[in-house]
Amino acid sequence: MKRLMIAVLCAMAGWVAGAAAQTAPAPAWPQRQVNVVVPFTAGGTTDLFARIFAQAMQQKFGVPFIVENRAGAGGTVGAGYAARQANDGYTLFVGTASTHAIAPYVYKTLPYDPDKDFQPVSLFATLPNLLVINPRIPARTLPELISYVQANSGRLNYGSSGIGASNHIPAEIFQNMTGAKMTHIPFRSSNEIMNALAGGHLDLAFDNMTLAWPQAQGGTVRAIAVTSKERSPTAPDLPAIAETLPGFDVATWHGLYAPAGTPRAIVDVISAEVKRIYSQAEVIAKLKEIGAVAAPNTPDVFAAFGASERARYRDIVKAAGIEPQ
Known part of the structure; x- marks a missing residue:
């Protein structure tokens, strides 16, 4: 009987621990510096969108959001770097049509998989x-x-x-x-x-x-x-x-990604913040001045958008006769 009671108590303890783990709140984020990787040099369009986001996030959360420029090979160098970082929410990546829709069809090899190595967070803007x-x-x-x-x-x-x-x-x-x-x-x-x-x-x-x-x-x-x-x-x-040239249609876009496996609770928090920032009247007006349209969305909508863009650019690259390098 004593052994049975011990077994029952142990089982109950395990169940309680498991239930507590399931109901425990997500860890507070962010608690330290967050790096926002931009795959192009400072001062460009992608850098601009990243800095709008980083500045607003730093003001709200009180921790540094540092824009890290890693340019090269049409953005693929920075994308490859970001894909290898820890998936803990402290590295984010500003992807573009170049890095996530076009690159798979113009490069024979890439240092990352645009679908498997990244978790979409939200679109920033189109232009x-x-x-x-x-x-x-x-x-x-x-x-x-x-x-x-x-x-x-x-x-x-x-x-x-x-x-x-x-x-x-x-x-x-x-x-x-x-x-x-x-x-x-x-x-x-x-x-x-x-x-x-x-x-x-x-x-x-x-x-x-x-x-x-x-x-x-x-x-x-x-x-x-x-x-x-x-x-x-x-x-x-x-x-x-x-x-003049019917059928010509090549717009571009910029959006936020995290390394694959980043906790969804953190991804959802960041996505909501992107929506807050890119829905502000002053941000919308600023983007309009330079020809961009703010277009924040959810992680799932952004993922579906990215998949459709890869299919679209696959056909565009093929029609243009571009051979993978």
């Missing part, structure tokens, strides 16, 4: 790219530019942030649809691309509107068209490339 040219090129409309590029096939160059970057794909599609050839010059950041354009070292680029539009307004580059299917509310007088 078109802007086709801008060096002002010395004698073209002010897209049909004029197409004629000029075709007449100078093989003589012009364009800049991007690297093979597979969201500002590389539209140039490849443009060449494929017009039959003109240009030389690709990769840079480390959009800032470098804009400087090269303004300095006369580059002919054209299909870069993020957040940086290209202010440059166009300042007159250092000439804006020709947007890469999205429809015109941008930020620059309604600029045509969409699709108005």
Whole structure:
């Protein structure tokens, strides 16, 4: 009888411990510094979205949220680094169409799996790219530019942030649809691309509107068209490339990820904060000025969006005839 009582008590103790573990609240987060990895250099569009998030989070939680720039290979270097970090909520990653939708189809090997190595948290924003040219090129409309590029096939160059970057794909599609050839010059950041354009070292680029539009307004580059299917509310007088080249539709996006296996309770907290931050009127207004649209969502909705974007860009890359590097 004594042994039976001991066994029963032990079983009850195990059950109580198990029940307590199931009902115990999630550990408080954050309790220390959080690193937000950006796969491009400081000052670019991805960096801007990351800093809006990091600054607001630091103000609310009172711990450092440090933006860590790790650029290279169209964002894949930073993505590979982030994928290898601990999945405890203290490393986050700002992914883009480049890192999570395009890269699998333009690189033969990647240092990460965009689906298996990351937990989607929330989308930040969407935006078109802007086709801008060096002002010395004698073209002010897209049909004029197409004629000029075709007449100078093989003589012009364009800049991007690297093979597979969201500002590389539209140039490849443009060449494929017009039959003109240009030389690709990769840079480390959009800032470098804009400087090269303004300095006369580059002919054209299909870069993020957040940086290209202010440059166009300042007159250092000439804006020709947007890469999205429809015109941008930020620059309604600029045509969409699709108005001249039907079917052209290459918008981009930026969103927040965590390493796979990060506790869902923490992921949900962060996702709710992204929604809070990117739903603020002042943030929405700031993004509109630079051509971006705030689009926070839930982890599950973001995961489904990412899957659909990978399928879409798989077809885009194939149609453009881009061979994996």
